[in-house]
Every structure is written in structure tokens, then in C-alpha cells.
Amino acid sequence: MFKALKRREKLRSDLFLAAERMIADRGLSGLKTRDLAREIGCANGAVYNLVADMDELILRVGSRTLHRLDQALSAAVPRGEAMPQQTLVRVALAYCDFAAENLQLWRALFEHRMEADKIVPDWSVEDQMQLFRHIYQPLATLFPKRSPEELGITARSLFSAVHGMVALGLEQKLVAVPLPALREEIARLVRAMIDGLAAHGGGA
Amino acid sequence: MFKALKRREKLRSDLFLAAERMIADRGLSGLKTRDLAREIGCANGAVYNLVADMDELILRVGSRTLHRLDQALSAAVPRGEAMPQQTLVRVALAYCDFAAENLQLWRALFEHRMEADKIVPDWSVEDQMQLFRHIYQPLATLFPKRSPEELGITARSLFSAVHGMVALGLEQKLVAVPLPALREEIARLVRAMIDGLAAHGGGA
DNA sequence: CAGTAAACTTGAACATCGTTCAATAAACAA
């Protein structure tokens, strides 16, 4: 009775795992429907019974990656850490470390561009916003006078800047910070931004 | 006698222009050999007489983009600008503006990843390094005590951080700084980083 | 000019993709 349903569900989760491994091993561009089908044991066309298209599959894997990232960031700050600046530095470094350890999966989060006009599903949007609390909360503690809008913008600035350093740094391009110096430079950047906010903005 | 050579040269530069326009209009993924061939008036296979492969063509267009970016950054600081911090802010904002006005071409610079094992040609490397003087020189003026290595790393940090804000900001993603606030946030970041260096590093 | 060799150009063909869909098989109901 549930046989077919069960099989589908099994196949679906197999598909996600296979896709995740394939991206981790060979990058986003190494993800091929035929390889996936062979790996989970079905016809290549059958992939489209489990998932609307590749976009959905990639978003699905992305969701898993974001959740693991969320856990990594949470684990990075010791419970009871009292100093918000220290927390922000820890979170930034944890972001860097996660990206380094999950390079291809992390890259896939940003390389993938949705086909125009197709909208990003709600659950994917939710995944992305969840991460922000790791930055927003310490900032709110540091600058209690600021409005949520200001804090939101500052959090995005901080994230974007750190993200840029990590993204270019891990590409090992010429324009990037060399890898051995990367973590120290990130810590320096975060501290400088916080100091700059405290000095000019007049928070706290 | 030179007829064939002339034609080839003409076709080659036509190809670069067509490729540039095509990327600007439809993005890097909208660049198709058959469309190019039709546009410059030759057989699709003939593209490979003018260029080794798509990678080379993309690097070629990238080179042009980098040169225009170089000019834009040069134009952004008034001659005789005496304050290095102000210069750095101007350069960062000019980078942001250039990216916004040349969105697809600028994205192509970073989206394109060379096929593994194939090496980036010298002239492309040179193009990339040229840009660094816009950041390096003001920094060297600001912190004359620092070693070239330290300055190089700092310049890369600064560039990467600003690049990150621009890259995410122009994608209009949720994690990005909203567009209206972007320029102001970039200026704030640059000032904060410089202040941070001055305070902790003991330069000047 | 005629003839030949070299250089260039062509477009059909190849291998790979994501994606679709008519045909087949399986599962279930009566």
C-alpha cells in the first residue's frame, strides 16, 4: 500500500545525498542528471519525478548546507560568551572555516543563480534569514540605541565584507588575501568595523 | 598580400566586440558560439580560427573590462588629492559605481572560472595586478612604516571586503546591503578599516 | 597566365547536457 510512496521517499533522499556528494566532489558544474540517476539506481528521466528540475535540487542541497553552516556558527561561540565583539569575531572566523572545509558546497550557495522570473521558494528564503541572528544579536547588544533597520544594514555590511574576503581568499586569486593571513585579516576587519561604528555612530 | 591577415584581424576585433556586447546584454551564460558567428558573419567553426576556445575569448573581454575599470578608478580621484583616506573612499565608491554600470561584464570577471590545469595567460595576470596600485599607493602614503608585504595584504583585505559588499549588494539578495544604503556603507567600511589600522597597527 | 602549394574557411558531425513524453510496467480495486 505504501510501497510506492516509500520507494519514492527513499529515492528522493538518496537523490539529495548523491547530489550533495557530487557537488562536494566535483563542484556545481559537475552535477549531472545521468550520473545522479545511475548512482541512485533509476532512469535518468526519473529524476524529474523526484524533483521539478535541477534548480530545485540545488536549492535543496543548499538548504542542507545552510543548516550545517548555522550549526557551525552556533558552535563557534561558547555559551555564556559575554563580549559581543568577541562573539562577532568568532562567528566570522567560523564562517571562514566552514567555507574552507565545505568549499564546493559553500560556493554552490552563491554560484547558483536562479533562472530569471522563477521565484525562490519560501523555505529557501527562511533558511537564509535564519543565519542573520548570529550577527544581528551581538550587534544589537553592542548598540542598543540603534534601530532594527540600522542594525540590519550594519549586519549586512559586516556579512558582505567578511564574505568577500573569504570568497576571494579561498579562490587563491591574485587579488585575494593570501590564505595564511586570511583568518587574522578577517579578525582585524571585524574589530575595525565595530570600533568604527562605536566611534562615529555614537551607539552604546 | 595582407588581405587575409587584414580580414582575420577585422574578424577578431569584431568577435571581441560582439562577445562584449553579448555578455553585457545577456550575461556570461548568454555567450554562444553560433550567435557570435552569425553576428560577425562567419561559420560557427571559424570562431576557433580567431580564438583558441571560449576561455580565451572571455579573458579577452575581461581584459577590456579591467582596462575600463582602471580608467574609471583613475578618473575618480581628482589630481592633487592630498588626503589618502579620501582617495581610498573615492576609489571604493568608483568601484561600486563601475560595477553597477557594467554589471554583467563586471560579474563575468569573477564568475568565470578557468578550466582546471589550464593556466591564466601572463597578460591577464598583468591586467589584474595593475589595478592594485589604486589601493596600494594611498595605503603606502598613509602607513609609510609598513613593509610592502604588509601593505599588499592590507590592500587585498580592503579590496576583498569592498568587493564583497558590492557583489552581494548588486545581486539584491536578502543577505546583501540594500541598494540605497550601499554607497554610504562602503564609505563607512573603508573609513573604519583605515581608522582601525591606524589605531592598532601604529602606522603613520 | 597557368599551375601548384599553402593557408584559410566551411558546415556537417560529435559528444554532452537538461528536459520531455509516449510507451511500458507495476500496483491496486472490483
Place this chain on the structure above:
DNA sequence: TTGTTTATTGAACGATGTTCAAGTTTACTG
């Protein structure tokens, strides 16, 4: 069993980057 619905298949389609044997043009020589 028989009929109906549902799930699965794999061949086929339309792009795409790239190659290459064949054809064409150009440049040189006698």
C-alpha cells in the same frame, strides 16, 4: 481475473562547445 490508475522507463529533442575532412581562396613560382 480484469480494468484503472499510477509510476517508471529510456529513447528522442534541442542546445551547446568543439573538431575536422573537404572545399575554397590566396600567394607564390615558372
